[in-house]
Amino acid sequence: MLRQVSIVFLLLLIVAPFSPAAAAFDTPASHAIVMDHRTGRVLYGKNIDEPIPTASMSKMVTVYMLLEELKNGSVTEDDTFTVSEKAWKKGGSKMFVRVNDQVRIGDLLRGIIVQSGNDASIVVAEGLSGTEEAFAAKATARMRELGLTDTTLKNATGWPDPDHRMSVHDLARVAQLTIRHFPEHYEIYSEKSFTFSDIKQGNRNPVLYSFDGADGLKTGHTEEAGYGLTASAERDGHRLIVVLTGLGSSRERSVEANKLMQWAFRTFENYTIVRAGKAVDEADVWLGQKVRVPLVVGEDVNITMDEAARKAMEVTAVYEAPVPAPIRQGEQVGEMIVRIPDAEPLRVPLLAGEDVDKLGTVGQIAAAISYMVFGNEKE
Known part of the structure; x- marks a missing residue:
């Protein structure tokens, strides 16, 4: 099932004080x-x-x-x-x-x-x-x-x-x-x-x-x-x-x-949206030895924008869930989409943050029954 999750980040690295959006610049240059x-x-x-x-x-x-x-x-x-x-x-x-x-x-x-x-x-x-x-x-x-x-x-x-x-x-x-x-x-x-x-x-x-x-x-x-x-x-x-x-x-x-x-x-300021290796979301896992896998980005995600664009920014994680095991760390399982006004969306691969091995035969049967009955409830 395709899952879209809107994400709100606390941008700890943003230290620039708020200032009103600047007026459009003009120049006599052609x-x-x-x-x-x-x-x-x-x-x-x-x-x-x-x-x-x-x-x-x-x-x-x-x-x-x-x-x-x-x-x-x-x-x-x-x-x-x-x-x-x-x-x-x-x-x-x-x-x-x-x-x-x-x-x-x-x-x-x-x-x-x-x-x-x-x-x-x-x-x-x-x-x-x-x-x-x-x-x-x-x-x-x-x-x-x-x-x-x-x-x-x-x-x-x-x-x-x-x-x-x-x-x-x-x-x-x-x-x-x-x-x-x-x-x-x-x-x-x-x-x-x-x-x-x-x-x-x-x-x-x-x-x-x-x-x-x-x-x-x-x-x-x-x-x-x-x-x-x-x-x-x-x-x-x-x-x-x-x-x-x-x-x-x-x-x-x-x-x-x-x-x-x-x-x-x-x-314009350079804003760090999320740091490399930081969990953006957790995806349900199908028939894995862990019920969820963290989703991370491979490198820092930075965007240059003004204050008005930062306030209007939307960040969404998109991936198919549940993710079938086995899963290898670093494997792409989805993407993070960053949208700001007047710009093409920035698409960043979402990677598995750790390995998840597949369950054995008995475990698979039990997990499949549990998932169909109860879903993947958090531990």
């Missing part, structure tokens, strides 16, 4: 998103899934592709790529590599991340795929594999092209994946300067200098795209990712990024 890093939940959005010009923010994809190659051992930071004439001649922001030089991959990585080098981006693209065009096609396919369906890349730099597009949602996802999969290299995004060929350049990311906890990621600007920024910050273990673009100046970009991040951290 496209903007605030995303929770841990869950990927969109906390604020403005035209988030529209493919738009990215400027240099799509260099995060170029970096991601290189980091995958470093992680799988195809290349090392001490390997070198050759600088082509195309890379050397490329305009815009530059690392200032010289044609035909062999440049360390570790330096190219910083040349892209810190200095936003178009030349460095092309060197990496050609080093990994032969041509920038082949790299862009490969990067587009890889992003689609990762679920970034609004991404189409035509180059490695974000240089204006009518078909080179990403949504701010996809940009936030690239940031999330980079932070999650490459924490040891993500730290480079927080470096404030890098010197190459005796030329020192500062990181253009304004929040690194003005927002406590900010540690990435990438600015962008072209005539078509306007001024944009993909940023991330962490406070007290709570990380948010912010993307905004279509602004009119570098100053407006800096002001709006700080305003949006301040609002987001002030408005």
Whole structure:
């Protein structure tokens, strides 16, 4: 029999005082998103899934592709790529590599991340795929594999092209994946300067200098795209990712990024709904040596939400009961569903908290009769 049980949790870890729900945020940015890093939940959005010009923010994809190659051992930071004439001649922001030089991959990585080098981006693209065009096609396919369906890349730099597009949602996802999969290299995004060929350049990311906890990621600007920024910050273990673009100046970009991040951290909290291993419910057992089995979650269940959403939250355990023995600890027997307003339900597997062996033949007969007559009354 399918059983649904509404659960009320005492959230002992919620220490933030009550505050009225914040008014909706507004920004002059044409496209903007605030995303929770841990869950990927969109906390604020403005035209988030529209493919738009990215400027240099799509260099995060170029970096991601290189980091995958470093992680799988195809290349090392001490390997070198050759600088082509195309890379050397490329305009815009530059690392200032010289044609035909062999440049360390570790330096190219910083040349892209810190200095936003178009030349460095092309060197990496050609080093990994032969041509920038082949790299862009490969990067587009890889992003689609990762679920970034609004991404189409035509180059490695974000240089204006009518078909080179990403949504701010996809940009936030690239940031999330980079932070999650490459924490040891993500730290480079927080470096404030890098010197190459005796030329020192500062990181253009304004929040690194003005927002406590900010540690990435990438600015962008072209005539078509306007001024944009993909940023991330962490406070007290709570990380948010912010993307905004279509602004009119570098100053407006800096002001709006700080305003949006301040609002987001002030408005949203990370709530622990239930701890790993904590019993959510007990399910009746059919023909087992124990009459009930505790249902637990395998890892902490955390949700980022505002106070109004927390008060409206509904948590339900859904499972078939009675659960037939034998039951092995860790076996999934149902799911916990967490519902909050304006969000997809969060579904978490409910696992058996302990082993329950099956009764012997005589015990099975007795238990079956008892269950049909009396049900599974608590001991």
